Amino acid sequence: VSKNTLVVQYNNIEDLQKTIQKNKDIAGVIVEPILANMGLILPEKNFLSDLRKITKENNIPLIFDEVVTGFRVAPGGAQQHFGIKPDLTTMAKALSNGFTISAVGGKKEIMDLLSPGGKVYQASTFAGNPISVSAAIASIKTINKLKNKLYSKLERFNLLFSTALDDMATDMGIPHQINFTASMFQIFFTNKPVTNYETSKNANAKKFQKMFKTLLKKGVFIAPSQFEVVFLSDAHTENDLNKTLDAYHLALKSVKN
Numbered sequence: 001v002s003k004n005t006l007v008v009q010y011n012n013i014e015d016l017q018k019t020i021q022k023n024k025d026i027a028g029v030i031v032e033p034i035l036a037n038m039g040l041i042l043p044e045k046n047f048l049s050d051l052r053k054i055t056k057e058n059n060i061p062l063i064f065d066e067v068v069t070g071f072r073v074a075p076g077g078a079q080q081h082f083g084i085k086p087d088l089t090t091m092a093k094a095l096s097n098g099f100t101i102s103a104v105g106g107k108k109e110i111m112d113l114l115s116p117g118g119k120v121y122q123a124s125t126f127a128g129n130p131i132s133v134s135a136a137i138a139s140i141k142t143i144n145k146l147k148n149k150l151y152s153k154l155e156r157f158n159l160l161f162s163t164a165l166d167d168m169a170t171d172m173g174i175p176h177q178i179n180f181t182a183s184m185f186q187i188f189f190t191n192k193p194v195t196n197y198e199t200s201k202n203a204n205a206k207k208f209q210k211m212f213k214t215l216l217k218k219g220v221f222i223a224p225s226q227f228e229v230v231f232l233s234d235a236h237t238e239n240d241l242n243k244t245l246d247a248y249h250l251a252l253k254s255v256k257n
């Protein structure tokens with residue numbers, strides 16, 4: 001599969017245009033609408049709308065991987081948040097609050113191609129697993145009940161948290177970037193804005209490791225890599241956030257020393 005995959009830089013619409021011009025038989029463009037697998041990287045203004053426009057003009061299906069962003073950014077995922085409709089969407093564990101599940105959905109004319117109705121074979125041992133599906137139904141019902149308060153609360157908490165963290169690192173004179181949106185954030189130790197894989201890769205991973213280890217010692221467990229993302233959850237209280245900020249304060253001190 002990787003032999004037949006072309007990689008295009010995120011937030012670089014010219015790169016996509018050139019790739020489409022050079023390759024006439026592109027089967028689809030797949031992208032996380034907000035990147036959460038090279039740290040957190042936000043789409044620049046017009047990137048997603050240009051992506052939609054160009055794929056449509058060239059008759060190339062656009063696939064949003066909403067495994068991370070689905071239900072986290074909005075009940076309808078990043079596509080609802082940005083008002084951009086892909087042709088296909090993939091989702092996974094966020095759909096079922098952590099239970100094993102994955103799902104694909106999209107335009108009828110593409111979905112009709114899949115078996116058993118269509119010619120494209122697909123099968124899975126766990127497709128339709130009753131426990132996962134029950135968890136997904138319960139999660140969707142809960143989100144629908146809470147949605148009017150849930151997303152604004154998470155955004156408010158994240159704004160407070162990420163702004164406080166940003167101020168803390170600035171006061172300590174530590175070169176850094178904080179990318180945040182909805183219930184997700186990440187800090188990078190670099191003085192350059194992080195907008196794609198190159199800029200994420202060039203952030204100081206050793207400093208991140210130092211920060212991670214101090215956080216862990218203080219009882220705060222985040223993913224041990226700057227290429228991951230930190231999530232806020234509805235279960236977090238203001239007290240949790242304050243404790244976490246105290247731990248980040250010590251962790252940033254360890255980065256500085």
Ligand SMILES: Cc1ncc(COP(=O)(O)O)c(C=O)c1O
Nearest residue numbers: 032037065067068092093101102
């Ligand atoms: C954006 C994204 N896509 C796909 C996957 C793979 O999901 P799964 O492990 O359910 O195949 C992940 C895993 O975390 C992910 O973050």
